[in-house]
Amino acid sequence: MYDIIIKNGNIVDYDSNTLKAQDIGIKDGKIASIGRVLTNGKVVIDAEGKIVSPGFIDIHMHEELIGNTEDGDAYDIANKMLQMGVTTCVGGNCGNIRQSIGDFLGYVEKYGAPVNYMLYTGHNYYRNQLGIDRYREATKNEILKMIELIRNDIVRHGAIGLSFGIEYSPGISFEELIEISNSLRDYDILLSAHYRKDAKEGVSSIKELVRISEITGLPMQISHIGSCIAMGQMIEGLEIIREAIING
Template sequence: MYDLKIINGTVLDFETNKGKNCSIGIKDGVITCIGDCPQSAKQELDAEGKTVSPGFIDIHMHEEVFDTSKANSSYDISNSMLLMGVTTCVAGNCGNNRQSLDDFIGFIEKYGAPVNYLSFIGHNFLRNSVGSTDRYKKSSPSQIEKMQKTVIDSVNKGAVGISFGLEYSPGVDMEEILTLCNAVEKKNLLLSAHYRKDAKYAIDSINELIDVAKLSGFPMEISHLGSCSAYGQMTEALNTIEKNINAGVDISADCYPYDAFSTFIGSAVFDDGCFQLWNKSYDSILLTEEPYRGVRCNEELFYRVRKEYPNMLVVAFVMNEEEVVEAIKSPFVMVASDGLFRDGQGHPRAAGSFPRVLGRFVRDNNYLSLIDAVKKMTIMPATRLGLSNKGSIKEGYDADIVIFDPKTIKDTATYENPKDKPLGIDYVIVNGRIAVENNNIINGTIGKYIRSKL
């Protein structure tokens, strides 16, 4: 007897690039049958007229800060991830962990999680932990040596690799980057990096990350390519990456489907000269938290908030949407959210990215086929992360599954209400158990921490 059986759905088959109407039998968290699946089941889901997809994998998001006194009520962003069909997330991006890896793993293993989690160990997190707090200066040799030890320990605990946030720490040089990478003998871990500078500096920044991959011997995931290059440089950026891929460099990229980025207003991103770089004015910045929630900046307000509320998340409407589309259509670019909330506020990408691609990009505008879009959310990140039992619907694979209506799936999160739930997602199944039913979370503790096996 199956624990769960899905009938009448259109199951996406990446080997044939087609959907097929069949059943799926699930037992002990694993897909055990695809086809007629004659056995009975403890629970049966009728997916007639719906698409049955592997669970989405978000290779780039930003985890919550856990409050160990509140158990699973501490989850915030991962609930939004789950509601938009994400079953596995990668934390610790852009060089930033929001708590130590020990605390992160320990909390998930004690309380469970809405989604499965992997994590990078972040360079800027390491810098802060060893006292290298001046973002405009290089770390000292002794500080780098301490960071190397933490990197080794983190990799031994299953970190997927090292992430860098070069725009947030402009003082970091290539020597510091490579010395940290060289701490790890294995060359099959993954690097990810938030570029050093965007817009007219985008190509130089991308070339720097390509050089890191070449010199370190590690594969490189270039983070949120849209916010790096969607200012008139996207075609050249994609050509630069493709040329190096064809030359044998192991690089790929991800992108979220919005023309605005979000980060902390006190960060180096907003140092003097940023508005001239983007050819935008102060009113391109939307404040997301009280006492200025929903307010657009002027010059006076921008500098006041930057000084008095440096940790406020803001949204910057500075990118070109047609270049974001160009990035997401590229064969080596995955869909990711770059989702980040603080006190429940932030950018709608954290609650809408994946349904937005399937609705706006696929159904409404035909930028991508359905199956190509889903591949960018499933098998591509699974392969990149070495998740050999995730990302496809196959017998023997983990039963992480999303059932959605391709005719109605849609993001509803807005910049005013960034956590509004998407429409058109009937079920999300995590590790063989139903986590979301009819757009509502019914079990938010099924997820696990995954120790990387790259």
């Protein structure tokens, strides 16, 4: 006896690039069987004419401001993503988080959420918290304070890593990026970055992010490749990334 049977749904077969009508049997929260003419389900869902797929993972979203919304829809973005089939979202991208990770995850823990969240903590957020103008470099003391705050959010709240929005705060120096990233080498985290410049400066921006990963030994996810090097530089930019991956 299955808890749920989803009948007649189309499942994508990526080996043959075709759709196949199949039944899916679910028991104890897990897929127990995939086949045809499954019976004996406590709940039977007819999915004829529809595609049945695992939930999508969106690795780049900007989480909403929750718990303090004017319209009362704390999960405005998450609900729309769920409607598109996204069940896991990675927020905190581009250096900006809308509120502290502690406040955000505290609300999720108390009230639940329509999607699963994984969060970066944002470098630009801490710059703003310390009143650092986006056009100037941070001082040594300001960098040390940011490191303290970032480490706290990684340890206490489980941030998956640190994101940078370099283009949004052009005063961020390469040295600032390296010093902060190096301070996190003992943690199992990721780095993510919105590049410094695009168009004719796109390739040099990609090289900067690759260099950060090389120096720190931390993996780097580069956001918005499609727009950063769209001006006829895609092949060159992707080759730089490919070589960096091959070289570890």
